Amino acid sequence: MKVSETLYQALRPLTESLLALSIGLGFGALLIAIYRYNPLAGYSAMFLGAYGNLYSLAETISYSIPLALSSLTFSACFRAGIFNIGSEGQIYMGAIAAVAVGSLYIGPLGYIHVLLAIGSSAILGVAWSLVPALLKIYRGVHEVISTIMLNWIAYYSTIYIATNILVDPRRPEKTLSVLESARLSTIVPGTTLTQGVFISIAIVLLYHLIFSRTVMGYELSLKGSGLDVARYAGVDIRKITIYSFILGGIASGIAGGLLVIAKPPTYAIYGDLGNVSGYGFEGIGVALIGRNNPLGILAASILYGGIKNGGRYMEYQAGIDSDLVRAINGLFVIALSVPELLRIIRRLVRR
Amino acid sequence: MISRILWRLSLYISMLASLLIVLYIAGISPKAVIQAALLAMTPLALAAAGEAINERAGMVNIGIEGIFAISAIAGVYAAEIFGNGYIGLLVGGLAGASIGLIMSLIAIYGRADQVIIGMGLNIVALGLTPFLLRAVWGFPGLHLPPREVLIHRIDIYGFQLSVVTIVAILASIALYLILNRTYLGLWIKASGESPEALDAAGHSVNGIRIAAYTMGGFLAGVGGAFMPLDFFGAITKEFTAGRGFIALACVISSNLDPLRSLGFALIFGLADSLAPAIAVTPGMKERIPYQFILSLPYIVTLLVVAIAVKGRRLPRALGIPYSRE
Numbered sequence: 001m002k003v004s005e006t007l008y009q010a011l012r013p014l015t016e017s018l019l020a021l022s023i024g025l026g027f028g029a030l031l032i033a034i035y036r037y038n039p040l041a042g043y044s045a046m047f048l049g050a051y052g053n054l055y056s057l058a059e060t061i062s063y064s065i066p067l068a069l070s071s072l073t074f075s076a077c078f079r080a081g082i083f084n085i086g087s088e089g090q091i092y093m094g095a096i097a098a099v100a101v102g103s104l105y106i107g108p109l110g111y112i113h114v115l116l117a118i119g120s121s122a123i124l125g126v127a128w129s130l131v132p133a134l135l136k137i138y139r140g141v142h143e144v145i146s147t148i149m150l151n152w153i154a155y156y157s158t159i160y161i162a163t164n165i166l167v168d169p170r171r172p173e174k175t176l177s178v179l180e181s182a183r184l185s186t187i188v189p190g191t192t193l194t195q196g197v198f199i200s201i202a203i204v205l206l207y208h209l210i211f212s213r214t215v216m217g218y219e220l221s222l223k224g225s226g227l228d229v230a231r232y233a234g235v236d237i238r239k240i241t242i243y244s245f246i247l248g249g250i251a252s253g254i255a256g257g258l259l260v261i262a263k264p265p266t267y268a269i270y271g272d273l274g275n276v277s278g279y280g281f282e283g284i285g286v287a288l289i290g291r292n293n294p295l296g297i298l299a300a301s302i303l304y305g306g307i308k309n310g311g312r313y314m315e316y317q318a319g320i321d322s323d324l325v326r327a328i329n330g331l332f333v334i335a336l337s338v339p340e341l342l343r344i345i346r347r348l349v350r351r
Numbered sequence: 352m353i354s355r356i357l358w359r360l361s362l363y364i365s366m367l368a369s370l371l372i373v374l375y376i377a378g379i380s381p382k383a384v385i386q387a388a389l390l391a392m393t394p395l396a397l398a399a400a401g402e403a404i405n406e407r408a409g410m411v412n413i414g415i416e417g418i419f420a421i422s423a424i425a426g427v428y429a430a431e432i433f434g435n436g437y438i439g440l441l442v443g444g445l446a447g448a449s450i451g452l453i454m455s456l457i458a459i460y461g462r463a464d465q466v467i468i469g470m471g472l473n474i475v476a477l478g479l480t481p482f483l484l485r486a487v488w489g490f491p492g493l494h495l496p497p498r499e500v501l502i503h504r505i506d507i508y509g510f511q512l513s514v515v516t517i518v519a520i521l522a523s524i525a526l527y528l529i530l531n532r533t534y535l536g537l538w539i540k541a542s543g544e545s546p547e548a549l550d551a552a553g554h555s556v557n558g559i560r561i562a563a564y565t566m567g568g569f570l571a572g573v574g575g576a577f578m579p580l581d582f583f584g585a586i587t588k589e590f591t592a593g594r595g596f597i598a599l600a601c602v603i604s605s606n607l608d609p610l611r612s613l614g615f616a617l618i619f620g621l622a623d624s625l626a627p628a629i630a631v632t633p634g635m636k637e638r639i640p641y642q643f644i645l646s647l648p649y650i651v652t653l654l655v656v657a658i659a660v661k662g663r664r665l666p667r668a669l670g671i672p673y674s675r676e
Binding site: 031035037083085135139140141142144145146148149150151152153155156157159160164281282284285288320321323324325326327328329330331332333334336337338339340341344 | 457473474481592643649
């Protein structure tokens with residue numbers, strides 16, 4: 001009994017995530033069946049499209065890069081008890097910064113151009129992320145409202161810049177492509193998987209170290225476990241709030257930057273932001289499946305990246321709208337919002 | 352007390368009047384702006400009045416955006432089957448109420464984090480809307496309900512007014528009176544401020560909270576169905592465009608007061624209606640970028656919340672599931 005209980009506690013986060021995944025996919029299959037599509041055909045197309053061969057696996061990992069980074073934004077704040085859903089807007093800002101810097105010929109820089117582009121993405125991401133942080137600290141504005149409003153403001157500002165200032169004169173539906181020197185090259189030929197994957201893994205590991213090994217990371221989780229606890233421990237609440245938003249802004253800004261400089265074939269933003277949108281909200285589900293732990297997020301992002309990548313095949317082969325995968329992601333979030341889910345199900349099974 | 356209210360009211364009306372005069376000089380018809388503002392106000396006011404009661408009872412629903420989207424689809428679907436827009440509104444409301452009921456049951460008995468579950472609903476709706484648009488009507492991204500099922504507007508000497516707008520105003524007033532003048536209102540406030548006391552007095556905290564959440568869902572559902580059936584006459588992929596969160600901004604800015612939130616809904620409705628008005632006005636549309644005009648409602652919301660929200664006090668037990676010690 002004792003051993004099984006310890007094992008149960010150790011495996012609990014994993015079991016809960018798997019349970020949420022099966023609930024989400026189960027309801028998804030139900031929805032597919034209600035509208036007289038074939039759930040089996042849909043899901044097999046999805047999983048083969050996601051993990052069927054080296055090519056599709058590479059594509060899945062390519063999809064998971066921005067997801068992992070945007071979910072770090074959510075996690076950095078969620079660990080501190082802040083519900084930051086502004087990743088979407090920060091990604092747009094990071095992307096437009098990468099286009100602006102990456103399409104500019106500064107000189108024969110080589111790899112420094114890449115660093116400049118990523119750095120400017122991170123800076124603009126942080127700048128956009130600091131607005132809700134300051135509004136929260138000085139005006140008491142709840143971050144759910146401020147970040148959503150800023151997402152929409154970022155959406156329209158980015159469209160304006162993309163279609164008026166940085167527009168490609170030969171192809172007005174997209175921005176200028178970044179120059180060769182600012183691009184990251186592909187590592188699996190014929191796919192969109194580039195060296196960007198190394199950058200994103202490095203950032204995930206860095207955040208893991210920050211969360212688990214630094215004073216800042218410890219103070220983040222102290223604040224997350226309750227304001228009183230943190231105050232008694234002498235944590236500066238304002239400082240920690242700012243730090244969590246800065247960490248968030250860096251991750252999402254770079255996510256946006258990588259969507260431009262590390263995503264063939266366009267290396268640009270489309271005028272409707274089609275190739276950079278959606279990742280911010282989907283990161284919330286990924287963060288929760290990964291239990292807000294960077295290593296868990298890495299696994300969860302490859303899993304959800306696969307669902308997202310394979311979702312396109314579900315659309316080609318079974319006629320099911322690929323946006324359904326976003327609804328499934330939302331179901332993951334709802335299932336994971338219930339902390340007692342596992343215990344409730346255990347009780348039902350025993351009965 | 353009454354003289355203070357009248358003084359405030361006359362202040363707001365004169366501010367509104369001066370805004371309209373400025374617009375008139377700029378070449379925008381004040382009548383068109385007010386008509387559009389009242390339409391844009393309606394879903395915000397309905398959802399905000401319901402959510403104000405819900406938060407007073409101690410529950411948070413940030414999934415209004417998702418309820419808007421899903422109930423709009425249910426409402427249009429029903430309106431087309433029955434050939435009647437009012438049935439569509441009702442079914443939209445019932446869809447919102449059932450979503451609210453389910454969410455409140457999960458939040459209360461599953462002790463779920465109410466913010467996460469609400470955001471989960473929003474993400475579900477983000478994917479479900481395009482999926483259902485294609486699955487139900489077979490066309491991706493857009494559906495136009497036939498003209499016959501759209502709600503008729505009342506015409507007062509050439510001024511077009513929607514019945515739903517009147518319903519929204521009456522609902523806000525009624526909820527204000529219930530909250531401040533009845534025992535039920537007292538129980539609702541107790542459920543948010545000191546659920547232990549309400550429980551000790553022999554009333555069900557969870558019962559009140561589930562009822563408030565479901566009612567809030569119903570009103571948001573009517574507001575959602577109102578958008579395609581009256582306001583825009585169409586459903587698109589992301590037609591809610593953050594309005595669910597603007598409704599939350601109304602609630603927070605008004606300090607959880609259904610009547611004041613109606614006033615904030617009008618402010619945000621004005622910001623929403625100015626955008627299309629400016630976009631077609633000669634002389635202005637060339638000078639101001641279109642995308643800036645479209646982001647005006649969000650900028651106004653952010654500014655208004657930043658000005659209004661400081662020093663607001665929320666119910667003590669907001670967002671905390673109740674259990675007997």
